[in-house]
Amino acid sequence: MNKDRKHVPIPIGSVPTLVLALANTGKMYRPSRQAIATSFDPFTDLQATQDLLRSWEIEGLVRETDLAQLQEVRDALQIFIRGCERHDYQWGLALQTLNQFATACHWVHQLSEKGTLVEKLSGPVAAIIAACCVTELAKLDLTRLKTCCRSECELVFYDTTRNRSAKWHAENPCGWRARAARSQSNERDPVDA
Numbered sequence: 001m002n003k004d005r006k007h008v009p010i011p012i013g014s015v016p017t018l019v020l021a022l023a024n025t026g027k028m029y030r031p032s033r034q035a036i037a038t039s040f041d042p043f044t045d046l047q048a049t050q051d052l053l054r055s056w057e058i059e060g061l062v063r064e065t066d067l068a069q070l071q072e073v074r075d076a077l078q079i080f081i082r083g084c085e086r087h088d089y090q091w092g093l094a095l096q097t098l099n100q101f102a103t104a105c106h107w108v109h110q111l112s113e114k115g116t117l118v119e120k121l122s123g124p125v126a127a128i129i130a131a132c133c134v135t136e137l138a139k140l141d142l143t144r145l146k147t148c149c150r151s152e153c154e155l156v157f158y159d160t161t162r163n164r165s166a167k168w169h170a171e172n173p174c175g176w177r178a179r180a181a182r183s184q185s186n187e188r189d190p191v192d193a
C-alpha cells in the first residue's frame with residue numbers, strides 16, 4: 001500500500017544542546033528585569049572560556065591560542081545556521097570550516113585501572129567542540145533552528161512544536177514581552193474598523 005508521502009510527518013529530531021549554547025555565545029539578548037539588551041563574548045577571555053567549557057563538560061586546558069579558533073568555529077556555526085535555507089556560498093564555506101575543525105578531533109580508547117574501556121574525544125578544544133556540533137547537527141531537523149523574533153534578542157533556538165509555530169527562544173522573557181509590547185501598541189494605535 002502506497003502512503004502519501006506529503007502526509008508523513010518529519011520527526012522533530014533530537015534537541016541540540018551544544019549547538020545552541022555555542023551559537024548563542026556573544027549574541028544580543030535582553031534578560032528579564034534588565035532595561036537594555038546586552039551581549040558578552042566568552043571567547044575574548046581565557047577564564048570565562050575555561051569556565052564555559054567546563055560547564056559543557058569539555059575537558060582540557062584552554063590556551064590563549066584556542067580563543068581565536070573557538071571564535072572561528074562559533075562564527076562558522078552561526079553562518080551555517082543562518083544559511084540553512086539558502087545554502088549559499090557563505091554557508092558552504094561555514095560547513096567546510098566546521099568539518100575541517102571536526103577532522104582534527106579523534107577518539108581515544110584507554111584502559112582504566114578497573115579494567116574498563118575509557119572512550120574520550122581528544123584534540124584541540126575547538127576541534128572537539130566542532131566534532132560535537134556536527135554530530136548534533138546531523139541528528140536534528142535543520143529547518144527547526146530559528147532565531148528569536150523579539151527585536152532585542154538574537155538567540156537561536158530549536159522549535160520543537162509540532163506545527164513549527166514557536167517564535168521566541170523562550171516565553172520568559174521574550175514571549176511575554178513581545179505580546180505585551182504588541183498589546184500596548186494596539187491600545188495606542190487602534191485599527192479603524
Ligand SMILES: [Zn+2]
Pocket residue numbers: 148149150153154155168169170174
Ligand atoms: Zn529571545
